[in-house]
Amino acid sequence: MTLSALIQTTCLCLVLAPAAQAKSPIAEVICEPTDRMHEKLERQFGAERAATGxxxxxxxxxxxxxxxxxxxxxxxxxxxxxxxxxxxENWYTHAKVDPARG
Structure with missing residues (x-):
C-alpha cells in the first residue's frame, strides 16, 4: 500500500468513525413508574392514550x-x-368507511 493510499484510508476511517458510533433515538429506553410516566405524557407533552393492547x-x-x-x-x-x-411524528388515525353508506 502506498503512503497516499494509507493516508486516504486513515482519513476515511476518521470521518466514518463518528457515524458508526451514533446511537439510535431509542437506544436509551426511558422508564418511570407508570403513574409518573402517564402524568409526564399528559402534562408535559399534551398527549392522550389513543390505543391499548x-x-x-x-x-x-x-x-x-x-x-x-x-x-x-x-x-x-x-x-x-x-x-x-x-x-x-405525523400520527394519523384512519377512519373506517361504512360500506353501507358508500
Missing part, C-alpha cells in the same frame, strides 16, 4: 398521541413500570 400476561402496549401529531409507544409492565420504546 395486551402483549402478554405481564405487558400492555400503549400508543399516546398529541394534537400536533407526535406519538409515543409505551410498554407498561405488571411491576408498575412503564417504558417508552418508540417515538415519532
Amino acid at each position: 395486551i402483549r402478554g400476561p405481564e405487558q400492555l402496549m400503549e400508543v399516546w398521541t398529541s394534537k400536533s401529531g407526535d406519538w409515543t409507544m409505551v410498554v407498561t409492565y405488571a411491576t408498575g413500570t412503564s417504558c417508552i420504546v418508540a417515538m415519532g
